[in-house]
Amino acid sequence: MKQDNITSKPWSGRFTEATDSFVETFSASVNFDKRLYRYDIEASIAHARMLAKVGLLDKSEFQSIEKGLLDIKNDIEHHDFAWLIELEDVHMNIEARLTERIGIAGKKLHTGRSRNDQVATDLRLYLREEIDHICTALRRLQLTLLDIAEREAETILPGFTHLQVAQPVTFGHHMLAWHEMLKRDFERLGDCRRRVNIMPLGAAALAGTSYPIDRAYTAELLGFDRATENSLDAVSDRDFVIEFISSAALIMTHLSRFSEELILWSSAQFNFIELSDRFCTGSSIMPQKKNPDIPELVRGKTGRVNGNLIALLTVMKAQPLAYNKDNQEDKEPLFDTVDTVKGSLQVFANMMPTMKIKKTHMLVAAHQGFSTATDLADYLVRHGVAFRDAHEIVGKAVCYGLENEKDLADMSLEELQQFSSEIGTDVFDVLTLSGSVAARDHLGGTAPRQVRAAILRARKNL
Numbered sequence: 001m002k003q004d005n006i007t008s009k010p011w012s013g014r015f016t017e018a019t020d021s022f023v024e025t026f027s028a029s030v031n032f033d034k035r036l037y038r039y040d041i042e043a044s045i046a047h048a049r050m051l052a053k054v055g056l057l058d059k060s061e062f063q064s065i066e067k068g069l070l071d072i073k074n075d076i077e078h079h080d081f082a083w084l085i086e087l088e089d090v091h092m093n094i095e096a097r098l099t100e101r102i103g104i105a106g107k108k109l110h111t112g113r114s115r116n117d118q119v120a121t122d123l124r125l126y127l128r129e130e131i132d133h134i135c136t137a138l139r140r141l142q143l144t145l146l147d148i149a150e151r152e153a154e155t156i157l158p159g160f161t162h163l164q165v166a167q168p169v170t171f172g173h174h175m176l177a178w179h180e181m182l183k184r185d186f187e188r189l190g191d192c193r194r195r196v197n198i199m200p201l202g203a204a205a206l207a208g209t210s211y212p213i214d215r216a217y218t219a220e221l222l223g224f225d226r227a228t229e230n231s232l233d234a235v236s237d238r239d240f241v242i243e244f245i246s247s248a249a250l251i252m253t254h255l256s257r258f259s260e261e262l263i264l265w266s267s268a269q270f271n272f273i274e275l276s277d278r279f280c281t282g283s284s285i286m287p288q289k290k291n292p293d294i295p296e297l298v299r300g301k302t303g304r305v306n307g308n309l310i311a312l313l314t315v316m317k318a319q320p321l322a323y324n325k326d327n328q329e330d331k332e333p334l335f336d337t338v339d340t341v342k343g344s345l346q347v348f349a350n351m352m353p354t355m356k357i358k359k360t361h362m363l364v365a366a367h368q369g370f371s372t373a374t375d376l377a378d379y380l381v382r383h384g385v386a387f388r389d390a391h392e393i394v395g396k397a398v399c400y401g402l403e404n405e406k407d408l409a410d411m412s413l414e415e416l417q418q419f420s421s422e423i424g425t426d427v428f429d430v431l432t433l434s435g436s437v438a439a440r441d442h443l444g445g446t447a448p449r450q451v452r453a454a455i456l457r458a459r460k461n462l
């Protein structure tokens with residue numbers, strides 16, 4: 001026997017048996033998709049306004065639908081709304097409550113649409129807004145990095161390749177490297193947003209609808225750039241979600257690499273920085289410990305987002321056209337990705353300005369590991385030695401330095417001249433760290449002058 005109350009399902013007409021009670025719980029999405037309520041209501045109001053425009057609702061019906069939906073929104077926001085598992089998802093919960101409140105007009109809201117185009121629309125509205133939030137968070141972190149780069153344009157640290165000391169670089173230049181990555185992340189999201197901001201509504205279940213709907217009008221009301229071109233595609237593909245998560249995975253990959261450096265730099269072995277106590281924790285057993293938890297956690301959370309990307313690709317890969325229930329599995333990975341990226345960007349932007357930079361330790365480290373060896377080779381080339389010969393000569397000088405525990409800059413002129421008679425007193429200008437960085441004075445180079453110019457360009461771009 002069917003119950004004629006709010007919990008009877010909108011599709012129950014064709015059914016004679018009640019849903020298995022475990023299946024009801026297993027297949028319900030309301031516990032997580034209720035997060036879409038605002039977009040669901042916004043899209044429903046726009047849909048109803050369009051129905052009124054084309055004469056499928058009269059004015060008073062539209063008005064009571066609009067008021068009913070706004071009242072429901074208010075109830076939800078005041079935690080005065082009972083979400084029911086029996087009603088499966090956010091869409092049916094809201095629609096059922098609307099009908100309960102306003103009667104017959106509520107039953108007309110679903111004219112010319114389906115949950116399939118409805119959920120795709122809600123998801124795009126949600127994601128569009130979240131992309132904007134993430135872009136703002138990216139900008140904030142970019143600005144923080146530019147401020148640090150400006151302050152530390154002259155600060156020298158060893159640059160590494162293979163995690164071995166390579167050549168000295170400026171800390172400002174190093175910060176600008178991270179800034180560049182975030183700049184590309186920002187651009188990628190903007191690109192993704194253009195494909196998110198297209199409206200599926202009107203595709204209905206899969207084939208469109210026989211009512212004389214005005215999709216362009218609904219799209220305009222909702223701020224979409226346009227309506228989708230193909231109804232089958234509109235209700236079924238989640239490539240926009242996958243594209244977003246893949247951009248998010250790159251953001252996390254960048255933050256994870258950045259975290260890795262902060263963690264290394266905080267160690268006693270590097271000792272280049274100290275993170276503020278506000279972003280670290282101690283050990284319950286080792287009293288001396290101060291652990292860089294936040295960068296570690298961000299590095300760890302990268303795994304989640306990568307997992308979400310694989311989850312969505314896998315959800316999509318074997319689906320025939322058009323909508324399939326598989327797509328309900330898109331939401332939790334998407335929500336989790338949004339939360340993770342937003343949280344990670346926020347914590348980074350808060351943490352970075354509090355980071356103490358230990359210039360002296362960086363400088364001492366840059367003095368070790370023969371970081372100006374390339375400068376000596378370049379000096380010899382300027383004095384007429386072929387680069388490969390210069391490379392060999394400097395290699396020998398480094399061997400000598402290793403045996404005698406002396407950096408190139410600490411050797412006497414006589415010691416250096418053992419390796420080449422081309423070496424003169426002016427060699428010490430290029431063996432200094434500041435001389436080395438200042439010499440890399442071209443677009444994209446590490447010289448403080450170039451760092452300052454790059455910061456100016458970056459600020460103009462923001």
Ligand code: ARG
Pocket residue numbers: 029033089115116119323325327328329
């Ligand atoms: N909760 C569903 C989802 O997330 C909404 C669409 C349901 N459509 C359907 N025909 N069962 O995808």
